[in-house]
Amino acid sequence: MNPRFLHRKYFHLILICIIFLISNRSPAQERTNPEAGIETFFTQTREFKNQNKINLALESLDKAAALAEDTNNAKALVDCYHKFALLYLELDKRETTIFYWDRSTVILNELAYPYGYAVHKYIEATLLYDSGLFFQAIFMLNEAKRLSNDRNLLNNILLLEAKIFVSIEKFESAELSYNSLVVNQDIFEKDYLQTQAYLGLTRLYLQNNNLEESIKNGLMALEVAEANQFTKEIFEANELLGKAYETQEKYDLSLVYNRNLLSLKDSVFTIEKVKAESKAADRIQFEFMADEISRQDAKIEDLNESANRSEITAILTSAFLTIISLLAVSLFRNNQIKLKTNDLLQTKNRELQSARDAAIQAMDAKTNFLSTVSHELRTPLYAVTGLAHLLLEENPSEHQKEHLKSLKFSGDYLLNFINDILQINKIDADKLEPLSMEFSLKKVLADVISSLQQSAKENKTKLILDYDEEIPKHLMSDPLKISQIFMNLVGNAIKFTRGGQVEIIAKLLKQQEEDVKIYFEVKDNGIGISNEQQQNIFDSFEQGSIQINREYGGTGLGLTIVKSLLGLFDSQIQLQSVLGKGSSFFFELDLKSKDSVVDDLSFEITENNYDLNDLHVLVVEDNKINQVITKKMLLKRGISCDIAGNGTLAVEMAEKNTYDGILMDIHMPGISGVEATIEIRKFNKNIPIIALTAISLDDSLEGFYAAGCNDVVTKPFKPEVFYQKIGENILEHKINKSVS
Template identity: 75%
Template sequence: MLLALWSCLHIVRSQDTDLQENGIASYFDQSRIFKNQNKIDQALEALDKAAEIAEANENEKALVDSYHKFALLYMELDKRETTIFYWDRATVMLNDLAYPFGQAVHKYIEALLLYDSGNNFQAIYMLNEAKQLTNDRNLLNHMLLLEANIYMSIEKYDSASTNFNSLVVNSDVYEKDYLRTKAYLGLANLNVELEDYEASIENGRNALQVAEENDFAKEVFQANELLDQVYEIVGRYNLSLVHSRNLLKIKDSVFTIDKIKTEAKTADRIQFDMMREEIGRQDERIEELNESRNRSEITAILTSAFLTIISLLAVSLYRNNQIKLKTNDLLQTKNKELQTARDAAVQAMEAKTNFLSTVSHELRTPLYAVTGLTHLLLEENPGAHQKEHLKSLKFSGDYLLNFINDILQINKIDADKLEPLSIEFSLKKILTDVINSLQQSAKENDTRIILDYDEDIPAHLMGDPLKLSQVFMNLVGNALKFTKKGEVTVIAKVMKKQDEDVTLYFEVRDTGIGISKEQQEHIFDSFEQGSIQINREYGGTGLGLTIVKSLLGLFGSNIQLQSESGKGSSFFFELNLKSKDSVVDDIPFEITQKDYDLKGLYLLVVEDNKINQVITKKMLNKKDISCDIASNGTEAVRLARENDYDGVLMDIHMPGISGVEATIQIREFDKQTPIIALTAISLDDSLENFYAAGCNDVVTKPFKPEVFYQKIGENILEHKLKKSAS
């Protein structure tokens, strides 16, 4: 905590006009900028050059300023002993120097040391003394910040808030943004103490914005750390996870072991050079006395110099050893912090994944009742006024189902549960099907969809047609949503072809409302639609582009965007695929759907939910299919053993033994009867597991009636017909 508070403390250059003449001021400025950007080694280097010039020009005030700045930088490195060493050197010089500003900084550093030791009230007293010695605005602002932190420590929150708020609107010539950042962070921490978490989030976001704009690396880390913790407290886990990931990136790029070693090496070198220069000054003094043949004084100086050298060497050896120990401890601490942060991020991701998976699965069961009952009611010739309400209910159910599917899709990608397939497909057919399925939406917006297809694209490609369809459904659907009375163009072109390797270029271009530069930075984030106003006007979940980005990532591709507000948008990417030139063109790519007559089938329905039992039974009765109901897996195994069914509709998630286990047990005595898995599929479900258990096909709940009947016809009726024929 003290290190975080110290990081705000840096004093600007001396008011001595000589600084401008010899370049010392520019090195002080560099040191200040490097320090605020957490580049401590470079800050020390710049400060060392300033001290050399000051000493060469015998500028005592500038040398005092250099010692003070060294003291503050070593405090940043948690080297209290070295801080005191430089502070003591400044003390000696100030005893013989009339320099009020230097005295003010000296007392300010003493207040910092007192605060570090927990002597809060003595620190406030020392700050009050320092304020009487200067009117330097930059120094007074840093005193104000330190005073606010002290007030926080003694729980005088009103006084701390007053100080922080005054710094938020500061007009400091040198460190306006840096002081604002520290003030916002102080207010955010104060809000946490007062349990005003929304205010803490607002101040934390303000701090993060200013810190990122100015490359204040340590403050960027502190702001992300605070937001991670506060978002977790208020239960906004997605946002907490974002900042947790940011912390890992920052630690990997900013707080590296190499950086720590470099800072320690630079700090040790400068400290050793300072000691060596002190010894050199003593040698020069001895030489002067030797020339004046003042033997007694030479003897005294020799003795003093000898003792000084021995003392400095002893101190240097001791401190070097301490530095090594502290460096090792720091490295171990950083490693532990990185491990802890990584574990926390993994746990947060797992918690989010499990939560979304459970919610997605549990929502499907009641949603099955909503969509199923709506379908049944629509087929019972409802009145005109009832039909309108039922269609609205059906639309809402479909919308909610799409939303759940989107969440589950992103969840699977994040959890590395999806892998792209490599099967044969026709790209032109995929694009044509996508466009045809979205023509109704296009008509509603009075918009044309144009396909610009390169006929040089091989007719047969190897890849994952389903995921590619999802990419274009989302991109074209997104373009249509924001385009009225315009055009959406889908472009597919060959970029390169060598043997069976093909590189294709895809683009979806629209003439819609466009996307501003600011919105483009976040448009691919989950639940992002540019703004709240856009979400309210156009609707949608804000997950479509996130899914596109994630799916293309599975193919090793990256979605790119060019857009301008009011002038439309263009989303484009490249994809590497394999061609199959040897395949004959007339091979069909999908089975044509048939209108099956399912009358007379006798099925076993395995379903634990009572409402779903009623709905499934009514849907079967609509097709003159009779059925028995089993409420659990054990009962299903018993009924399958006792009866001769044409097929089994097996729910997967049930209390007791699961549908997978029940299928395995049935297959021990019945290898032939078709079994179709009905499942509200979740993240951990694997289709391969269903087929390995003995299922013939899978239907995902809530299902569309036409898909439900088609699967029964393909798997159960055709099996029965083949069995009868034989």
Template identity: 90%
Template structure:
């Protein structure tokens, strides 16, 4: 008996483990099958949606939702609700979209599901975009990106971002996003995203009147859409191509695509399709509501099985009906309030958008006007200052010399006035941003004082620099803008201080590792400013009074520029002044120190006196007077030149002749100097090119260098600077070339 029992036990132990392993394998296989089933339904939903078969997409998604509920898969159920929300948005059923979005929100509150939360934010951003709340939409998309790095979701976020950028007229950002989607490697929607990107670029190019590029992208969109049966996108591509060819006045091709539209409307966008989509949508929504009621009935039946069945049933039924009635009334009232509120918000949004658009247009008009005026004024100023310089070098009589000096002074004064206005306009138009580069603060301040020394001497004013040696020698910021701030402050102090002193103070306030806070002050013992005048002294063209303006001159823009430049550094100028005793302007700057940089040997860059004889250059200039002046200035230093009236001719002459260098005007009819430089660099990478430009608001020095220019000289230029640049770039290049 004992042996028999032992035998039975030994026999049953392996059988138990085999059974356990078998059951585990069966359960694992079942879970795998369920997951595969969900993925299949999700793939079908995605494909049907992209092919504009919304009714079939809804049916596949309904099967996925049923499977998720049966298996109690909360994450899959959230995914289903999100996909329902997006599908109903395609059908323009916004209320139903919000209903499913709310259902997902309830589950997400009890669930740790980052991807689900990211999609939730993405749908919220889509609803905000649909409502015209573009900047809130961008904020929500950034929140979504922070929660998940799912590639398909990130690509769809990028697509929505591009659409928002178009709506807020950030066309360059939109173009970058669309181009990124063209080369996407999305596992699920690669072709669909490419089609959307091509369509976005087509519309963008059409809006910007780049018709050839619009047609190119439209044809690519049509090709990908037709290959993948994206019927909605095929329709849109034909529509855009018809418009593009019509604008290009190719009416025969426009007619072809417009006929395609009619054919598509008859075959794809039919009444039967709309009915089928509406029927499927309503059926699924009705079934969902019915299931909710069934679940409530099941709970009531469970309670009926307990004691006091009839009493509990009566109480629960009464309570349920009461709650449903109250809920229905509440929902109806809330919906009415919501509709009215939405109408009011949309009206206000449209009003705000119109006001914003008007303000932007006004700012752009002002910017373009000042940009054009500054350029147009600089061109004749080049003639005035250039001719004055040439005449002064030709040994004029004493009384002529006085007149010429006055003429040159007036030209320089007018140029400074234009530069001040342009500087203010650049800041107002957000064209300026502070750079971050290593520099010596002490050298910047010393250079400012040195450059203004002559002005101080003429006013019999003493300039003093009080510099704290504890300030780190190597700082990171924008030395040019800091220099501009002190040029204006110190220059202003000198102008209103005669026979006194101007002190420039720099003190270290605080230092924590690399963060440095420095206190700056420019104080004088000049005429001072009254309390009334201090209220508006930083306003444009404001100098305190008409009498001061007449006596001391100037544009009244210096302090406005200082205030605006300090705003770029998140700093604020402050003022203390007593009338008749002097003024003190002070502020603080947060900078970065770089003590790791080893001090270089100190040296001064000295200007060389170049022998420019026998150089032969090409002068590219469309203005005849400027041609004469530039040629005369070159010949005075022994430089011969050829003249080109436009960029196209400059490219041809450079290809046919051997020049030591090129002096390239930037603003010309036809192709610009930048475009001409790019063309020349295609066949001559070596020839020195110096850009000569009456630089305007939209000009970018970085753009000149990127095009291939070696250096830039702004017109009207100082002759010494002009010859120095020619020596540094053209002569030294010629010498190096001859040695090698």
């Protein structure tokens, strides 16, 4: 036989056998309802883990993993690896955690599994937090929340966020997160999450020397932990209570809980328990690797039994030895290159992470500074504008009236300046997103013109609206931000146009089904802008020149805000101007139409002139001057009130007395308005509560509503807005209550 033909024959046989070796798979065993079985093991794992029985949790999870492999359930296997990673982290086996996290990465690359990716990000955030990289951990948690809305996962994310907030000393945010978990409704881990929240609040209050609240939450944590046999949490609660009572110099009570610790150490945290956990962990990891080897051996044995042993064995042995030798040399060289590359990459990564941390910390410091300054400025501004309003209503003399109007104008000007700065920084901090709600564009533009009509009259300037009636009557977008854009553009045009006209143009460019593109332009015949000034007119605090700033006033932030707001809509502002002849600002917006809505649908809340006489409310306010001003403003409309100087007193008064409603200041020393509202809602679910807040960048309106507030009024507030909110929430609630 031709030796070249024989050589080719053997080569083909080698290829066939190699393909057979790679592609051969043992058939999966069929199980009855395997998903239910896996979920049962997951439930057992969760319960054992929360009771600090890690060895039993590992045993149950090992059974779940075996069942997932037998049934080729890739998603369940990913879940198993994730749970293994978290359990090994409980045992401080970080390398093993990373091993299982890497295993899940390989499978996830082949799956469309958003929940799996979300948990993957959560574990990565936990590892970052464990390494002290707090801001990177927060970023990764936000990625996890974006991928899944699973309630149990979101609650665990909230718990980790609270711990991170404590680490970076954002205590109010941590307190709000913990309080949200205290009232959680998680279907899997309600009691465990509640215990962790109580423990977190205990540590937080102990750290801030609020011993009464620390002890109160510590006792709640101990009660829930003992009821559910959470042994680790029982130990922590006793330890924290011992420290709190010792700091309070109640040494007899401290001794009780310290003795409990000794008993728990002897009965729970034993050498036998540690050995059992370590033994189970090592056995499962060893078995996992042994199974991999067994599977490979089985494949080789199957191949040997089905092949011609005389020739194929020798050929395959020679081929495999050659391939393995080549691979070994290649792997050795690649490994050396990889080690050098990894060293370089790790060095660069550390440099980049340090730079990123520094940038994040600088941004966070800037945000916190602006938040603090905003609140500290708004509080005295409330006194300035409030007193000016009250004095103007008390029939002052003519020369006093002029002074008071100047005072009120100065207060309003300063407030607008603060609002402009905060608006820009909210956009920079990614704290603003455009909403999507039904609105009437024509109504929005008409309201802008109406509100700026007085300013136009003072400048003897005519406002003209050129509105295309082909534009759908009902649109979907964010009317508030669109209104802010036009308030700034039209207000800016009026300021620089005296004795002329300002034209607001809205034209339909294109409509395809529900997609609508609209062209907007604000055109004036004012002083115009030079080519040189046009280059930086949209920069912060930029008005063109010092002379313009002195003559026309303003902060120079209006166009910056317009540019930033349009960026949220993926749009850009454009400018054409001729010095001395006027300016034109124009842009396009993509909106959605909703013309199926009936034409007479009301888009705005009708303002009512409420009769507020005989209402009796509780005012919660720690600032003495603000107490006097708020009380006088209420008495002007026939509303009587009681005053609570702090949140703790407010809870006591709300429980003992009957009020038609509560006006709750949010930022107070000690117990905050949010926490006071949570406490009041425990015994009174229905009383209207209006939050009064000098709102800052970090304040979350959703947090106020989640705590139980019915509405929010920002200080310093306009009196008409203040009375309107009282009528809508407190008076109407009282009327409806009496009717029912």
